Amino acid sequence: MSAVPLLEVKDLTVEFSTRRGIVQAVEDVNVTVPKGEIVGIVGESGSGKSVTSYAVMRILDRVGRVARGTITYTSLDLVGASEPEMRDLRGREMSMIFQNPRLALNPIRKVGKQLEDVLLQHAQADARDVKRKAIGLLEQVRIARPEERYHAYPFELSGGMCQRIVIALALACKPQLLIADEPTTGLDVTTQKAVMDLVVDLVRARGMSAILITHDLGLAAAYCDKVVVMEKGRVVETAASIDIFQAPQAAYTRKLMRATPRPGITLHDLLPEETPAPTPKAPHQVGEPLLTVENLVKEYKRQAPPPTLKGLFGKKPEPQPPFRAVDGISFTVNKGESVGLVGESGCGKSTTSTIVMRLIDPSGGRILFDGQDIGAVPARAFALSPLRKRIQMVFQDPTESLNPRYTVSRAIADPLLRMGGFTGGARLRDKIAELATMVGLPLELLDRFPHQLSGGQKARVGIARAIALNPDLVILDEPTAALDVSVQAVVLNLLQHLKETLGMSYLFVSHDLHVVRLLCDRVIVMRQGAIVEEGTAEQVLEAPKADYTRELISAIPHPPV
Amino acid sequence: MTAVTETAPAAPPASGLVATLRHARHVIGENPVTGLSFGLFALFLIGAVIGPWIVPYDPLESDTAQALQAPTWAHWFGTDQVGRDIFSRVVVATRLDMEIAIFSVALVFVVGGLAGVAAGYFGGWTDRIVGRLGDTIMAFPLFVLAMGIVAALGNTVTNIVIATAIVNFPLYARIARSEANIRREAGFVQAARLTGNSEMRTVLTQIVPNILPIMMVQMSLTMGYAILNAAGLSFIGLGVRPPTPEWGIMVAEGAAFIVSGEWWIALFPGLALMLAVFCFNLMGDGLRDIIDPQRRT
């Protein structure tokens, strides 16, 4: 560690003027980035981690301003620097990678040209060799066939590939400091690993420093030398990565650390230490098959190419074979069992669950629920089937799954009124109160509208609605994907508790193997519409048989424990 | 359990309506122009309802001795070529212009809105038919199509209302379609299906109430266009016939006198027209702010 840090942020306070007056987004933040080190800034939503980095780059919105504190880059004062001085620094001395790579690139300019813009701006190349240098950059970020990709537009590239271009942009002028703001959020876990490995390799190879901003403590700990934990605009802890997991000091860090799913723990371990241990589990009851899916297929017609004059008057082109989102899969969910359906985006897991839910119709195969073929009933008619109330679902996005015009009690009452034989009055009110209590929702929230609730509270409403009719099977579609980790920990425990109390079966759809392992007895791994591996949770995670499963597991960031 | 049910809920939080009203007050307080537009709208409504009883002169009575008088205390807006009082005519015309605008917008709101919701929610052939219909209408310059429709159906006020509704159809259908379409697969709509609601019930209880506010804003914004459209048609001699007082036709009557300097005949009905359109546009913007503070421009 060198004595003079590359970047030093001291007592930084950033204010935003809003309709409700002046709000302090970050307060007295101190961050030091030594030369050659990677520093992680970790926090949940609203912690001020991004604002800090925008202040360093001086790209805050018009309404934001640095109220107090200093930002020193080598010996330069960044708070007092003029805009032309900053412009010269940006890109050449320090650069930034943003969250959504697709949105970070100009959609109507060739990626090669965008690289050239930066090279020319900072006099890193002249008109003669600029193209060669741009292609060289593409090579450095490990893009195959760089000469060809030079002419590509962002929409022709995958998300991971776009992020590589953004990295190439950021590194084009050999800056000393790289700020990466949630660089892999929204990317699949295997792509995330590839991108993070690339960033860290390049940073290390060039002796640069970097700031990694993320909500994922595991990711930060795996790739950073030092981690700064932020909560509500303040720094609560700064420590070496190794120490954060082994000996977290601040209470908030401990809570965050515990709530991060990781190998070798139980659901209860996610909760803060003081939480009382649950009553010992009753011996696990797994009964006969409840749901049997046989050779399920879902095909989608490919987008027809737009009509051409030739197409209108001449021979019809050969129709393309339909796209198979689900390609003949079979599995079983037994009574009282939790089965996890895991895979990356586009693997067909959500399509499968939506078909089982009977919201869309399969193209082929059978779905047996308690011995009856529910796949034969069209999705539109299934709303009136007596089996409807036995299969329910908890949706991915708790906000989007609640009607903004319904109060909480109206939302929970809906299934009771439609299918539960309730007609209103005191009996309905009591039932709603009972359900709310079961999911830990304070009764005074019952008259509120969704926008007046927190994310965790909305998730509880969704769960209460799903269990209102005592279903036999509940499908959980990434129920915690939109939640902060500490809220996720609580919701997962609630789901486990409800299952033990009510004896339901779960089909848990998720992209996160660690989360699935905590809640599920068995795991099914899907890829490109097919099942690649199936087994008990321990088996699949500890001794995966398929290469793809191994790849998935190794891609999950490992904190240095 | 008993302890829980006994807990009386504390002061209930603001319900949706109260919260919306509170937000509306905030928006109006912050942007007085919106408040002004609501006041202006009320004025137009009052003029439309009681106009004929409060005006100083009979709007149809001519008095050639008083013809072509510039504004005086006796005739605030002056008199026209046959000596009719322009102020009285402008006020009385409010009712007809408002009627045309309100009826045509209400008509297209119901027909276009429902067609759009059906297209967006059910998709398939419903969507194709509604979409094709809208595209065909949009393939015409709208005012020109309105001219053609009135010419074909007959030169009456009712047909002006119908023509104005038809040319607005694609706009309403498209907005309703896209709003219904993005909600078709929304979690809360799927949840409603899971709780045993039929498709029809799902549309009526989940989709329609959620897109109503957006359609209301649209209504306010197109009301201005409807007035302009109707006035334009009567300016070229369609629909309303003289001597009926109507803003568009009054401007047309005054047009001939502009070149000889009698400006007041065309000016005052024109100003009334402009003010009405201005009022609806401002009101539409204000309503949009109230519904969605993020889309403020």
Place this chain on the structure above:
Amino acid sequence: MLSSFLRRLATAIPSLIGVIIVTFLLTRVLPGDTAAYFAGPAATPEAIEEIRAKLGLDKSLPEQFVDYVTGLVSGDLGTSLTTGQPVINDIVDRLPASAELTLFGLVIAIAVAVPLGILAAVRQGSWVDHLCRIVATAGVSLPVFFTGLLLVYVFYYLLGWAPAPLGRLDVFAFPPDPITGFLLIDTLLVGDWETFGSALAQLAVPAATLAIFALAPITRITRASMLSVLSSEFVRTARASGLSPLKVIVTYAFRNAMLPVITTLGMVFSFLLGANVLVEKVFAWPGIGSYAVEALIASDYAPVQGFVLAMAIMYVVLNLLIDLLYGVIDPRVRIEG
């Protein structure tokens, strides 16, 4: 590029078919009995029947449609009762006057509105921004025929700067031989500066009227789309990589912001072609709009239908051009499929 051009061309076909069907239907729902109307008030029932057969109105609807389309293909839009000429000839004669007025108005509007909108977005909250808002809100509320009359009063009656609002040329000026039909271009081609000046003087006020009308939507959408592009993530990235403000605004923001503006041009054309009719009436402009209005008042329906069809075809073609322009700027549309 050629194949994508053909593909765009193909997408205009359904619109054209729709337009033809609608105009056909409009000719069939004329108030009252069409044959009786054409026969005149004094006609005997036999004479009406004869005319019915002559017009083909006794045939089935599909047969009539085939006749109608066959007529269209050979340029037969019927005959005007007022001028006694085939409608198609009248329209061809008068189209250049309308086109010159509309295009000139549009060019003025774009030349003012786009820079104004961009400036308002770049300097958000400045006086330019406030001016932009006033233009946008007031412009939408002004009835175009009313603006026209106001301008005539101010510039002709009060100031005397503009000539009388009576057509394309001063009565004493000699019109040039038609080459393009656009007076401004034709006079320039033959070097007749005097007539050019006269034509320009006549054109200025009506074109300004149209421009004021078109200003509002273009300014509004330019400002809004420029604002949204300026706050987009790729502009932030461009700024974070230290690109100069000029480069960011021109290469990154402006080209992207133009996409919604070009789409809106379609709508603006729709309004402009309609407003054109009103402006022609105010300024006694000898275009197809005033032709249609005169025919309408005389209950002469064939010219009105011909006019509606001609305007619709023009509008479909304009939309096609807008589509093509969009494809030139946006690679996502160009490379699709």
